[in-house]
Amino acid sequence: MKVTLTPSMGTTKAFSFDPPISPLPRQVTHGILEQIFDKEPHNFPVAMALADSYMELEQVEDACQTRLDCATLIFDLIESLPDNENIEIDMNTPDNLAVIMTIYLSAIDHYSIGDYEMAAAMLEMILEMDVEDHLGANNYLAFAYAALGENDGVEEQCKIMMPTPQTKELLRTITKHSANPDAPVSDNVKELLENPTDDHKIMLEPLTLTHKSLFAE
Numbered sequence: 001m002k003v004t005l006t007p008s009m010g011t012t013k014a015f016s017f018d019p020p021i022s023p024l025p026r027q028v029t030h031g032i033l034e035q036i037f038d039k040e041p042h043n044f045p046v047a048m049a050l051a052d053s054y055m056e057l058e059q060v061e062d063a064c065q066t067r068l069d070c071a072t073l074i075f076d077l078i079e080s081l082p083d084n085e086n087i088e089i090d091m092n093t094p095d096n097l098a099v100i101m102t103i104y105l106s107a108i109d110h111y112s113i114g115d116y117e118m119a120a121a122m123l124e125m126i127l128e129m130d131v132e133d134h135l136g137a138n139n140y141l142a143f144a145y146a147a148l149g150e151n152d153g154v155e156e157q158c159k160i161m162m163p164t165p166q167t168k169e170l171l172r173t174i175t176k177h178s179a180n181p182d183a184p185v186s187d188n189v190k191e192l193l194e195n196p197t198d199d200h201k202i203m204l205e206p207l208t209l210t211h212k213s214l215f216a217e
Contacts, residue, residue, distance in 0.1 A: 149178030181213035
């Protein structure tokens, strides 16, 4: 069982699976997905479907572990490559997209439990592979950097994302609070924290546990 990178369109790469992975069956059941994944732990489309099935069964831990197991295969692959190796992926094939999506969802899994360091590492790898950021990884990465108190990372992401002034102020406030829980919070940010948009709410929910002082103002 092996995952490698092979040349694709232009300078991009594609993931190659050895042995070849089975396609998703037309009639998908949880049991069938488990059987395929047991035999093919490098089958990312099946892993995604299996993780979704676990979520429907409210087996969240199993869903997260399935995604993480697959993401680890790609971590190991990337670590085996030379430092200057181009790993931009051709995003126009379903198998490649399934790989990137699985890693992205695993990054969100880690972010949601406050493991910002692992989330950031995964998101950074995704952005090396998906340079056009089809999945919106930059947004999660900005908040992960803020939660880690990495000011330079936040500012770099702001240049890429060009967020609204309110989001930028929120990110900078989170960054300051990561280093100093007593840092002041402006009225604008207090309003955002009390009445977050749907997008901000997703990003802020883990911080209510890991950065409690931010919400105690």
